[in-house]
Amino acid sequence: MPELPEVESVRRSLSPGLTGSTITRATLLRADIVTGDAGPADLLQGQRVVELRRRGKQLAILADSGRVLLVHLGMTGQLRWHNPQPSAGRHDHVHARWSVRPARPKPGESGATLIFRDPRRFGGLWTLPTPAALDVHWSRLGPDALEITGEALGAAGQRSRRAIKALLLDQAALAGVGNIYADEALFAASIHPRRRASSLSDEEAQRLAASVRAVLAAAIDAGGSTLRDYVSGDGVPGGFQERHAVYGRAGRPCTRCGSRLASALIAQRTTVWCPRCQQSSRGVRPSTARLPSSR
DNA sequence: AACACCGCCTGAGCGC
DNA sequence: TGCGCTCAGGCGGTGT
Numbered sequence: 001m002p003e004l005p006e007v008e009s010v011r012r013s014l015s016p017g018l019t020g021s022t023i024t025r026a027t028l029l030r031a032d033i034v035t036g037d038a039g040p041a042d043l044l045q046g047q048r049v050v051e052l053r054r055r056g057k058q059l060a061i062l063a064d065s066g067r068v069l070l071v072h073l074g075m076t077g078q079l080r081w082h083n084p085q086p087s088a089g090r091h092d093h094v095h096a097r098w099s100v101r102p103a104r105p106k107p108g109e110s111g112a113t114l115i116f117r118d119p120r121r122f123g124g125l126w127t128l129p130t131p132a133a134l135d136v137h138w139s140r141l142g143p144d145a146l147e148i149t150g151e152a153l154g155a156a157g158q159r160s161r162r163a164i165k166a167l168l169l170d171q172a173a174l175a176g177v178g179n180i181y182a183d184e185a186l187f188a189a190s191i192h193p194r195r196r197a198s199s200l201s202d203e204e205a206q207r208l209a210a211s212v213r214a215v216l217a218a219a220i221d222a223g224g225s226t227l228r229d230y231v232s233g234d235g236v237p238g239g240f241q242e243r244h245a246v247y248g249r250a251g252r253p254c255t256r257c258g259s260r261l262a263s264a265l266i267a268q269r270t271t272v273w274c275p276r277c278q279q280s281s282r283g284v285r286p287s288t289a290r291l292p293s294s295r
Numbered sequence: 296a297a298c299a300c301c302g303c304c305t306g307a308g309c310g311c
Numbered sequence: 312t313g314c315g316c317t318c319a320g321g322c323g324g325t326g327t
Contacts, residue, residue: 001320057321075320076305093305120304122321162298171322179320227319228307268300269320299327309317 002073002123004145004176005219006230006238007057010079013233015052017081017112018061020103022048024111030095033118036127043096043127044069048103055138056145056175067127068134071116074123076229082113083235093119119229145176146216150206157197157205164200165193166267168212177212179269180225180247185212186273187246192280193271194264218243246272 002010026043028034036042047063054060059079061069071079082097096116102109116125128134143152156173157164167173168182177185186193189211191204200208224230224238227248231237241248245255250263254274262275 003321072321074304074322118304119306120320122304160297166298169321270318297327299325301323301325303322305319307318309315311314311316 003178006224070126077118077123154205
């Protein structure tokens, strides 16, 4: 699932080849993946890429014309260099592609093709006319989770009666955390996912913010988490899934204390935590926990 | 106004 | 072997 570390890995892997290069041709294969005008120029045809910018889970491609192409990867989206696969057939789920001419082509180099593919189509493309429109678009997002401070997290929590897990998933509070890294950060900070956000002490907010930053940074270093679909722009899967302490490990032993990890639906998301390391002494919302799944 | 909840969409994995 | 069911979840829209 592309969350912040996966999108950042895509950004870093595409940036060297894309920045400074020219989009010679933009082809849209499925019109309904685009929000906004979807003409060739809106998809940056004929324009030079000046920057790849990320905020939370969103990736913006800025062109010299001022136009911006914003990419959401959703659940299963990929933005990557085309790598012809022998087995790829009609169900390749490629919805858009861009022919790219490098800034300084090496002798004999003919250019490359960038593709957007997304089997489940929870992702998509947004076209924006100016960087200012991008700023407006991104003004709805909270601070980037990679730089979230204890003060900002605490302030968002003070305004909220929700479970802290729900707050972490709220892109308006902080941008970039999804289900995987929310559970991992709460475990790293030893905070129960059902704790009422407004009940966190200043020290706990600082600890959780530090854990969010640390978990995300470690995941970026590992190239993100690949559960099934995720690959970087170079087609390389991530390695951080090997280091998940709680996500996807319900019923298995805690890596820290050996207790059996618990699982419940919190904020409409499967949530896994250690009932011993993540004590819920104060401010815990009424439980609607189901019995631990045996999965 | 804040928050809960639905539904979009496909493929993997499972039980029978 | 193969079919059909369930589940996964980011996020915009709608309901409370």
